[in-house]
Amino acid sequence: MIVKNIAFIGAGNMAGAIIKGLIEGGYPASAIRATTRSDTSAAKAAAALNIEVGTDNVQAARWAEVIVLAVKPQMLKDTCQQLTSALDQQLVISVAAGIDTQALSQWLGEALAIVRSMPNTPSQVGAGASGLFANAKAKAGDRAFAQQIAEATGLCIWVEDEALMHAVTAVSGSGPAYYFLFMEAMIEAGTSLGLSPESARALTLQTALGAAQLAGKVDVPVDELKRRVMSPGGTTERAIHAFEQGGLRPLIQQAMSDCAARSQALAKELVQPTEETR
Template sequence: MIRKNIVFIGAGNMAGAIISGLLEQGYPAQAVRATTRSKESAASASERLGIAVSDDNDEAIRWADVVVLAVKPQMLQDLCNDIKPTLEQQLIVSVAAGISADSINQWLGGDKAIVRSMPNTPSQVGAGASGLYANANVSPAERAFAEQLAGATGLFIWVEDEALMHAVTAVSGSGPAYYFLFMEAMIEAGVKLGLTPESARTLTLQTALGAATLAGKVEVPVDELKRRVMSPGGTTERAIQSFEQGGLREQVSNAMADCAARSETLARELAGR
C-alpha cells in the first residue's frame, strides 16, 4: 500500500465513501484529513468519518501530498481560486462531475498533476465503478496512487481520451439509476401479479444482484447468459420478445446518448463560468 497524506476538500457522501474504503483496507487514519466550510460541520464530519476534519483549507493543503477536490461542480472554480496560492506540487484528484482537467488546471494556475475520477453511488457500499483520466503532468507513481484511491470503493478503468469521460458518465456514473428504475418497474409489476410489495422487492433485488454476480464471475458474454435462461417457446423467451418488440434496446441507446450529451453541455457551461 502506498502511503501519502491525503486531504479531501469536502466531506460529503462521495468523499465519505472513499475515506471509509481506505480505512477499511487498512490505510492509516492519521494520514487522511478532510475540510468543510464550518467548525460545526467539521466536528460532525470528524465523528462520522473517524479522521481529523477542519474548516481550514490552507493548513490542510500545506500538510497534504494529495488533494481530493470533492465539492459540487458549481463550487469548484471558486474553490480552485481560493486554494491556488497555497498549492505546491501536490497530486490533484477531482471527483466533481463534468469539469475537465484543463479547466481545473487553468483555475489552479497551470502545471498541475490532475486526475479526474468519475465514481458512482454504489461506491458508498464498496461496489463502485469509476472512470479515471490523468493529464500529462501525472507521473506513473501518481497514477498508481490514484488507482489505490479508486480501488478503495470498487472497480475502475482508465480512459486515455478525456472526451470518453462523458461515456463513462452515461454508462456507470448515471447507470445505477437505470437499474433502480428497472427494479422499480419489476417490483410494481410483481405486485400487480399478486405478490406483496415486500416479496416483490426481495425477489427483484436478489435477482438483480444474482444476475450481476453471475455475469461478473463467469467468462460468458451476457447475450449468451441471457440465451441460457430462455427455453424455446418458454416463459422467459416470451418476456424477452416483449422487451425487444417494445424497443428496449433503442430506448437504452437513446437515453445514454442523451446522458452523454447533457454531460458535454454541462462541462461547457461550467467551464465558461
C-alpha cells in the same frame, strides 16, 4: 500499499465513501484529513469518519501530498483559486462531475499533475465503478496512487481520451439510476401479479444482485447468459421478445446518448456559465 498524506476538500457522501473505503482497506486514518464549510459540519464528519476534519482548506492543502477535490462543481472554481497559494507539486484528484482537467489546470496551475475521477453512488457500499483520466503532467506513480484511491470503493477503469468521460457518465455515473428504474418497474409488475410489495422487492433485488454477480464471475458473454435462461417457447423467451418488440434496445441507446450529450453541455456551462445559469 502506498501511503501519502491525503486532504479531502469537502467531506460529503462521496468523499465519506472514499475515506471509509480507504480506512477499511488498511489505510492509516492519521494520513487522511478533510475540510468542510462550518465547524458544526466538521465536527459531525470527524465523528463519522474518525479522522481530523477542519474548515481551513489552505492549511489542509499545505499539509497534504495529495489533494482530493470533493466539492460541488459549482463551487470548484472558487475553491481552486483559494488553494493556489498552498500548492507545491501535490497530486490533485477531482471527483467533481463535469469539470475537465484543462479547466482545473487553468484554476490551479499548469504544472500540476491532475487526475479526474468519475465515481458513482454504489461507492457508498464498496461496489462503485469509477472512470479515471490523467493529464500529461501525471506520472506513473500519480496514476498508481489515484487508482489505489479509486479502488478503495470498487472497480476503476482508465480512459486515455478525456472526451470519453462523457461516455463513462452515461454508463456508470448515471447507470445506477437505470437499474433502480428497472427494479422499480419489476417490483410494481410483481405486485400487480399478486405478490406482496415486500416479496416483490426482495425477489427483484436479489435477482438483480445475483445476475450481476454471475455475469462478473463467469467467463461468458452476457448475451449467452441471457440465452441460457431462455428455453425455446418458454416463459423467459416470451418476456424477452416483449422487451425487444417494445424497442428496449434503441430506447437504452437513446437514453444514454442523451445522457452523454447533457454531460457535455453541463461541462461547458460549469466552466463558462451563461447568464441564465449564473
